[in-house]
Amino acid sequence: MEFKSHKVIVESENPFKHDRLNRKPHVDNFTNLLENISSPLVLSVNAPWGQGKTTFLEMLHAQLQNNDHNSIYFSAWETDFASDPLQAFLGEINEKIKALTSDDEEKNKAWETTKKAGAHILRKGIPALIKVGTAGILDADKIIEDESSKLMKGLTKDFLEEYTKNKEAIAKFKSGISQVLSNEGETPTRLFIFIDELDRCRPTYAIELLERIKHLLDIEGLVFILAMDKVQLSHSVKAIYGSEFEAIGYLRRFIDIEYTLPESELDAFIDQLYVSFNFNEFFQNRIKYREFQYDKDTLKDTFKLLANAKKLSLREVEQLFAKINLVIQSTAENTYLYPPLLAFLIIAKEYHYDNYNDYINKGDTPENLINDLYNMVPLSKLLESRSPALLVESYLIGAKYDEHNNAVGNSLKRHEDIINDNNGSKEQRTYSDRVVQISRSFNGYENSIDLDSLKHRIEMLESFKFSSSES
Template sequence: MIKHKEIDIVAGNPFANCKLDRHQYAKVLTSIVDTYADGFVLAINNKWGTGKTTFVKMWEQDLKDNKYQTVYFNAWENDFENNPLTALMGELKTLTKEETEPKFKTVLNRAAILSKHIAPVVVKAIADRYINTDGIKEAIEKVTEGVTNIFENEVNDYAEKKKGITEFRTSLSKFIADTNEGKPLIFIVDELDRCRPDYAVAILEQIKHFFSVPNIVFVLSIDKGQLGNAVRGVYGSEQIDAEEYLRRFIDIEYSIPEPDSEKYCDYLYNYFGLNEFFNSDLRSRISQLNYDGMTFLKTAKILFKNTNVSLRQQEKIFAHSRLVLRSFPYNNFVFPNLFLFLIYIKTLNNAFYNKIKFKQLSLKDLQIEFMTTINFISQDDFDYEIIDLEAYLIHYYNNYVFTRSNRSLLFEEDTNTKQNKLLINSLTDKSPDGSRFLTILESRSRGYDNGGDINIEFLFRKIDITQSITF
């Protein structure tokens, strides 16, 4: 399994397969809907990859289970439609029943007035300036006959459209009231921030001007930062205050709280079946490999807790790990902390990954980039794992960059104490003598039995999937 499948959303218990304990947030949102049932726009604002789509689909089913009428509209999948009003009305049509069909047709007729466009007129002066072909100019002049009446037509059209907006809203509100037994319609607009910028802005404008009626609650599932970029793109200026612009359309903003990262790691570890590899019968017979699964999981929890890694990125890292592990014979060293770290930076910081791969860093520079990447904050229980990871990275990179005869010495024996002392300082081991860091480097230097002579090139070959995968 190399891809995380969509969660099965079960009618009657839509959050049954949710591993992030998010039912509680759906209850909060439903209570907001109940409190302000007259109609408003709610934005669920979270970064891309945090599971918004899955959440709103589960919440939508929960609303249905509680007798709410809902519409789910994926704006990104529908931005081929130039006029958002057509798409929005098409979604509303799904609510019609035999007894409400006449009222919907009334709404549709009103919408037709709103979607009417006057074709742009190219006047003779513009034709003279840009077009030199006499035949084309003559044709344009015929089209623009009666141009003196255009302004009057535009004024009349404006009045007609303004009246049409009022009539559209009135008929729409009556239609919605008759479809849901007094409860508001929940109209969910998902993936708005991934649309063409002009389409996204047009949807916002039409929701505001045409659909702001009682009995409709619009739910915008968005990354507000990305949507703000779309706004600036449409108006062609980085100086546009996108935050202020979006505030015109959004009445209430809600962000789904971040899930417990350790619980989610446990879930992904089990979902992708990593235990099946690390604790297989054959690997379990090799004592040096017995703790690989535990080390992998602990390292994942540290990396995901210390850094801003979205749920989707975490899934990608676990999925890639599962795929690559297929290329390891059962009796191979994996060095799970280093293995996971390399996949982690390949996913999130490919430039750093390539610097390691192409031997572009000194040991000191490697340590500095390592610390920047993991954003290390002392966590007591996890400190040893981070120190171990730093030591593994330094040792196996040293093996990779240099041959056995010219490798940098990482420690040496003190002539006075006859004890080893570090020649490279750890950035994670805060003890005065770096004892934990030194102990790991000493254990790695002991040679073949624990894989100490290996360099990380073999991990690059596997991670970059240049070796065969078996299933």
């Protein structure tokens, strides 16, 4: 039994073998762009948390390598233990540069010079020259404290000498990389550098990495592709420069081209999760019971409707699926699962907890959760023929239905009024008629919904901790 979905494996020889989201056309287009674009350049792949940026970058990286391009991939988050991003950068590209220099003695010397210059920069830090000389990027007031104190004491001979050495080190660093990438009068060798998880780094590291790219690595031949949640990264900027700082505008100064990752095809992703969680096998064992023969499709259709209506991220969908998985795996083969109700209650527990808790634990009537459903699902989807929302509402009412209707509040009366109103639309009256029929079929006797049983399986989730793989 699978308790979680596994990270998408991007195979180097066939990057799209496990493509869950039909990303290949987008990767192909992006590849063509990178192959024809001039350098130096910094591109960002922007998308909110959990939308599959990592998988997209890994596919793009593999595709470029398969097309005989020089490409390096590393996770900024996994390297933010380094005291300076430049150290991590030099460490990550070292092996690739060695392959590029090969037996070329001049290029090997240039790379050794670059590393020595980089070591000097790392020892001393970027001097005031860069901090002040980029006033459009960083305010002079942000100069680090030790340099400020030196300035206050006056520009001594030692300070000016150190300034000159740092300036020379930066020039040697940039010249060395340029020489490594040079091609005897032809276009320099192109090196694509993918940096993932920038928005997960500690704020100082993320900002310093952007500054290093902008000031030290703006070199012909280098193309940076950064994966980021721009909104989240802007919070890191504000953590450094203050809550009133114009963070989004600041980030734009580091990035030449922004690419927004297309919205994920949630339906295809959910279909894939059914496979990876072995849901098909689970439901196959229940088909022998006539009452359960449509459970597999009903659960999937309901979850697709709600996930799309709430615009859930891939990671949110995966986490919710892990919870549904525990519930269904704890359900006996011959026990009712109530798929529409299960899918809705799992989501309601996550995003509408108060109304969920009042309904399932405090004996509340269904109206509040029904209102949440209506706010979640557009009316056009709600009234569609065979809409899963109709089953969700019917089950919410039916689970509270008894012969006296004490626990359903006005939820049934509302639909009875619509049915009797000849001025209403045909679609609305049909919807209401079906809700009343299905709700009343749970008559409180042999055909009742065992809400307590479902509740106990859902509440069992509180004892588990959930995490998700990268998407």
